[in-house]
Amino acid sequence: MKRLVGEAGMLARFGGVGVIATLVHLSVAAVAFIVWPTISPFLANLMAFIVAFQISFWGHRRFTFRKDGRAYxxxxxxxxxxxxxxxxxxxxxxxxxVDGIFAIVIATFTVPLLMYVAARFWAFA
Incomplete structure (x- = not known):
């Protein structure tokens, strides 16, 4: 039971860091569309990914898994x-x-659970 509670706490922390990283991702993409209205959704998504990755790695390292994961x-x-x-x-x-920022929002919400399992059992194992 204690292990299950610990795993639930880790999943909750993963979700919290993920929400922050996702909000950063979507904010960067939205700003990209505001500043450059004709920007490719893929370029806006790439810019957002690069910024959100930094938040995500730091947050998971410090709060979710509380250990030094392998950055690579x-x-x-x-x-x-x-x-x-x-x-x-x-x-x-x-x-x-669906186009632009709305497509990025939908795409961004498709990956998190898979990312948790892979981060938990591979990147931060």
């Missing part, structure tokens, strides 16, 4: 999540009328 593993994991995010973004832009 977390970066590879984040790149995998970013690739999945961009796949969803591309599908939305091609197959629907």
């Amino acid at each position: 593993r977390f970066f590879l994991l984040a790149l995998g999540g970013f690739a999945l995010n961009n796949g969803v973004l591309a599908a939305l832009l091609i197959a629907s009328s």
Whole structure:
């Protein structure tokens, strides 16, 4: 039972850091669209990813897992999540009328649970 409670706490911390990183990601993308109205959604998403990655790694290292993870593993994991995010973004832009920041919002919310499992058992194992 104690282990289950500990895992639930870690999942809650992961969610908290994830919410902050996601808000940063979406804010950077929104600012990119405001400053450059014709920016490619993929470029805005890349800019947002680069900033949010820093928040995410630091937060998970300090608060979620409370240990030094392997930065290169977390970066590879984040790149995998970013690739999945961009796949969803591309599908939305091609197959629907959703565009711009709304497509980025939808794509950004598709990856978190998978990222938790991979970060927990690989990057910060």
